[in-house]
Amino acid sequence: MNQTAEITTPIKTSDIPQEAFDWYDEYAHxxxxRRTFLSRLGTLGVTGLSLSVIAKSLTPNYAQAEQVSFNDPDITASYIDFAAPSGHGKARGYLVIPKNVNAENPAPAVLVAHENRGLNPYIKDVARRLAKAGFVALAPDALFPLGGYPGNDDEGRAMQRTLDRSKIEGDFMDAARVLKDHELTTGKVGMVGFCFGGYLTNTLAAYIPDVINAGAPYYGTPANDKIDQIKAPLQIHFAEMDKRVNDTWPAYEEALKANNVDYVAYTYEKTNHGFHNDSTARYDEKNAELAWARTLAFFNENLTS
Structure with missing residues (x-):
């Protein structure tokens, strides 16, 4: 590979070989x-693209992942601490409230679950997008017991790997209860999650069915058990090229059908795991916007009645 041919124009997803996306998925999970990931990238022969350019395009650039500003006049964003007896005892989340919401005019709520690296800027922006659309949104940070998201995904991923998964699940379950009981919400709670957060969405729908009223997991693996307890409708989003997650779907779908769970599943053509994340080359704008429009419509249908 020619490692001196740097480019300055943005890289299109179509410019990058599929192998690079597959290897990044292995690395990210x-x-x-990292050494093996970069070594494999070095075997690709792509005219006009250096190893460093491809690697940089695959890793997050969070300056690109702000669709709704923290200072947007239509929302109020802040951090809150809350008790998490089901998890680590105490947890923290990013709470975003629509401007017109108050105790006399509450709104439905959505819990936002991050990937396997903590509460990064992309996930906080997702919470702001939900508030902009009229929902009270809360995005917990699983890394709070370790000091919180460290500012980069590599370190965040390593930190999250050291935590007890069941306690992370407990933190998010208690966060959902906070939303259900919050004075600014109607008590209706939806949940959306990405990657590990998709797994959490599937899991909370099964573990606390009396709290979660609608779930929208994006490329997440199934709940481990208690699928028979799911009461909430699910809107499930898959990326066509995401073999790792998609391989878990047939058995999950069979279990959902066996237990008469109300669900719809969408697979987005020629997309990779993480296609909704607008901070990397995996982002597919057309399909991300379609998936998000479907998600908002789903929440409006199931949380506002």
Whole structure:
């Protein structure tokens, strides 16, 4: 590979070989280390693209991932601490409230679950997008017991790997209860999550069915058990090229059908795991916007009645 041919124009997803996306997915989920990831990238021969350019395009650039500003006049964003007896005892989340919401005019709520690296800027922006659309949104940070998201995904991923998954699940379950009981919400709670957060969405729908009223997991693996307890409708989003997650779907779908769960599943053509995340080259604008429009319509249908 020519490692001196840097480019300055933005890279299109179509410019990057599929192998690079597959290897990044392995790296992002801890199956290979960074050295192996970069070594594999170095075997690709792509005219006009250096190893460093491809690697940079695959890793997050959070300056690109702000669709709704923290200072947007239509929302109020802040951090809150809350008790998490089901998890680590105490947790923290990013709470975003629509401007017109108050105790006399409450709104439905949505819990936002991050990927396997903590509460990064992309996930906070998702919470702001939900508030902009009229929902009270809360995005907990699983890394709070370790000091919170450290400012970069590599370190955040390593930190999250050290935590007890069941306690993370407990923190998010208690966060959902906070939203259900919050004076500014109607008591209706939806949940959306991405990657590990998609797994959490599937899990909370099964574990606390009396709290979660609608779930929208994005490329998340199934709940481990208690699928028979799911009461909430699910809107499930998959990326066509995401073999790792998609391989878990047939068995999950069979279990959902066996237990008469109300669900719809969408698979987005020629997309990779993480296609909704607008901070990397995996982002697919057309399909991300379609998926998000479907998600907002789903929440409006199931949380506002």
């Amino acid at each position: 801890g199956d290979i280390d």
